[in-house]
Amino acid sequence: MITSSAWKDKKYAVLGLARSGRATVEALLTSGADVLVWDDRAEAREPFAGRCAIGDPLEAELSGYAGVVVSPGVPLNTHPIKPHADSFGVPVIGDIExxxxxxxxxxxxxxxxxxxxxxxxxxxxxxxxxxxxxxxxxxxxxxxxxxxxxxxxxxxxxxxxxxxxxxxxxxxxxxxxxxxxxxxxxxxxxxxxxxxxxxxxxxxxxxxxxxxxxxxxxxxxxxxxxxxxxxxxxxxxxxxxxxxxxxxxxxxxxxxxxxxxxxxxxxxxxxxxxxxxxxxxxxxxxxxxxxYPGLPHRMERVAEISGVAYVNDSKGTNTAASAPALAAFDNIHWVVGGLAKEPGLGECEAELGHVKAAYTIGKAGEDFARLLEKKVPIRRSVTLKQAVFDASNAAVSGDTVLLSPACASFDQYRDFEARGEHFRELVEALK
The missing domain is CATH 3.40.1190.10 (Mur-like, catalytic domain)
Structure with missing residues (x-):
């Protein structure tokens, strides 16, 4: 654990007790800080009962605090913690600070x-x-x-x-x-x-x-x-x-x-x-x-079945991220769609020459189908399970089935990792 005497005897509020929030609280407490913690989930607050103050910083008098530590997931442009902390002259910071x-x-x-x-x-x-x-x-x-x-x-x-x-x-x-x-x-x-x-x-x-x-x-x-x-x-x-x-x-x-x-x-x-x-x-x-072994969900070759490569690029969550994946292969059966971050095909349009067919899924699936239908053969698969089934039936030796959705996952999955894991499971079931 990383600690610092710079935090000793200072007061901090920590909003959000997921993994980085918990680590922050432990580091501050070990360093001798006085910590107020809060999470909307009672089970997340429970481990800190009796070890530090528990209360919502939005309802706290923050005068004299050295900082309010929040998760990067807290939207500073809309969450009330920023103006509340500002009213006391207290900085809103993260664990990197x-x-x-x-x-x-x-x-x-x-x-x-x-x-x-x-x-x-x-x-x-x-x-x-x-x-x-x-x-x-x-x-x-x-x-x-x-x-x-x-x-x-x-x-x-x-x-x-x-x-x-x-x-x-x-x-x-x-x-x-x-x-x-x-x-x-x-x-x-x-x-x-x-x-x-x-x-x-x-x-x-x-x-x-x-x-x-x-x-x-x-x-x-x-x-x-x-x-x-x-x-x-x-x-x-x-x-x-x-x-x-x-x-x-x-x-x-x-x-x-x-x-x-x-x-x-x-x-x-x-x-x-x-x-x-x-x-x-x-x-x-x-x-x-x-x-270098590579990272999961980033151009990850998960299997080759009957000469067809299956590649998990679930981290392709926008068109700029998916375009390089399309450029890296030929004869692609492209699984695309989810929760779109921007309209259009963006940089992916220039790489459609690599795409043999597209299989649209998720909330943006119909939008992608309309954008692609005059450019490449498409199938409106709707779900990832159906898309893998459709693509595996169409692909022949030398082709690549590529999950690089050019979209966020939150319409159908917890995160891009969960989407990638599901793709892996579906491919494994083909063997």
Whole structure:
């Protein structure tokens, strides 16, 4: 567990007691803080009875509190906790901000922060794997893996690799990343922001928190972003862009079985720059690419049955995320649909030449059917179970059945992981 004397004898409220909330409470209590906790679920509050105060921060007098700690899932643009805390001059923060505050007492270390709309988890896991392969003490957290405060501090020379969503960055004010990475910014989560520009600015805040001696990596070729980052007060001292990197280009992806597709070209390049900035030997970097196992639900090849490949890309929750998956294969039977985040086919339209047939599902299924019916053969399958059945009956050896829905999952599933697991189960039943 990560603790800090900076929290001792200070008052905090923690709203939401899911895993990161529980870890936050334990770290604060162990550090000697005075903690008020709340969750709408009585069973979530129960473990803290008698250990700290229990009450809704929205009904609390917050004068003198050092912070209200909320889950990234709390929408700051609509939830009343933000104006309530503001009325007392109390910051609303997340566990990443508490980690940032704890760093002064941790053994000397570095932090890599990775953000972007798509590719964050893959790049975070890849950088973590590269460091492990190079023998560097490392852990990953943030929007992936265990809550960061629940983890044990790394020894001297360790590197914390953090996946940072825009929601987490919104709750963070002092995280000075030794290497900060921006992969891309495409329209997403616009229910939480007034405009796309506001969403983009949220991502870019990670660079504004950096010291001048630290490094930035931008994997998208956008001169306006470069100009913005260099104009930041303080700001990073070194900037890597797609046209300028010390390794001379991205290695041949054919050698890296879990890193196929054009989107992974960007992920590899960003990881390469981060590895260089962390002084990782290039040969060890290449070795790590060869052994990287990939992540579930991200271009995950789950089976080959009678010569037909079945690929789980349930993490393709918007069109920009699904387009690279379509580009990575030929003769695709595309399972698409769910809860749409934006209208239209977006970047997927340019990759329809790879699609042999489409099988539409979920709330947006009919919209996708209308968009696709004059471009590729379609079947209105409605459910994932029916889509897998339909696609498996139509596919022949050499084809790929690809679940890359270009939509969120919440119309039919708890999350994209549950959707991907169901796809796996349905494919297993075909054997």
């Amino acid at each position: 508490l980690f940032a505050q704890s760093r002064a007492e941790l053994p000397p270390h570095k932090v890599v922060g990775i953000t972007g709309t798509n590719g964050k988890s893959t790049t975070t896991a890849l950088v973590h794997h590269i460091l492990k392969t190079a023998g560097v003490p490392t852990t990953m957290g943030g929007n992936i893996g265990l809550p960061i405060l629940e983890q044990e501090p790394l020894p001297e020379g360790g590197v914390y690799v953090l996946e940072l969503s825009s929601y987490q960055i919104d709750l963070t004010y002092s995280l000075d990343c030794d290497v900060a990475v921006l992969l891309n910014v495409t329209p997403d989560h616009l229910d939480r922001y007034e405009s796309f520009e506001d969403y983009q600015q949220s991502k870019l805040r990670v660079f504004g928190m950096q010291s001048v001696q630290h490094s930035a990596v931008i994997a998208v070729d956008d001169p306006s972003l470069r100009s913005y980052i260099f104009d930041l007060m303080g700001g990073p001292g070194a900037l890597s862009e797609p046209s300028t990197n010390g390794y001379g280009g991205v290695p041949d992806q054919a050698d890296f079985p879990s890193l196929k597709g054009p989107h992974n070209t960007q992920n590899i390049w960003a990881a390469m720059c981060a590895a260089r900035d962390l002084s990782v030997d290039y040969d060890r970097f290449l070795s790590a690419l060869r052994t």
